[in-house]
Each structure stands twice: as structure tokens, then as C-alpha cells.
Amino acid sequence: MDKHRYDEMGLLIVKEDFCCEHFEPDAGALVPMKECWSCKWSNFRAEDKNATSESYSVCNYVGNAKESVNR
Numbered sequence: 001m002d003k004h005r006y007d008e009m010g011l012l013i014v015k016e017d018f019c020c021e022h023f024e025p026d027a028g029a030l031v032p033m034k035e036c037w038s039c040k041w042s043n044f045r046a047e048d049k050n051a052t053s054e055s056y057s058v059c060n061y062v063g064n065a066k067e068s069v070n071r
């Protein structure tokens with residue numbers, strides 16, 4: 001289970017089209033596809049697009065953070 005990558009805060013790094021069982025649709029997503037992009041736990045829509053080099057974001061769901069992986 002070491003294939004996941006985490007940022008410096010220990011948050012799971014996700015791609016736009018990734019999805020997990022904790023998906024919850026974001027209220028601001030018009031078309032809530034089951035992807036991290038439209039999940040309320042990701043930062044895709046909160047970030048300035050110019051600040052992101054690629055289509056990656058982080059997952060804010062605590063159950064996916066690095067610390068809870070090591071429980």
C-alpha cells in the first residue's frame with residue numbers, strides 16, 4: 001500500500017480522474033461525476049489554475065491522510 005503519494009502535509013495527492021470509496025459530491029460541481037475533481041474533499045476548484053503545474057490536487061479527507069494510514 002505504498003503506491004500512494006502524499007504532500008508535505010501528509011495529504012493524499014490525487015489526480016482529477018481518481019476516485020475512492022469516500023467520494024462525496026461537491027455542492028459547486030454541476031456534474032458530479034465520481035472523480036476527485038468533483039469531490040468535496042479535493043482542492044481542484046479552490047485552487048488558482050495558474051498555481052498548479054499539472055492536474056494534481058490533494059485530498060482533504062482525514063481518512064486518506066498519511067497519519068491514518070499508519071494506524
Ligand code: SF4
Nearest residue numbers: 020023036039042059
Ligand atoms: S478527493 Fe479524496 S475522498 Fe474524494 S474521491 Fe478523491 S481520494 Fe476520495
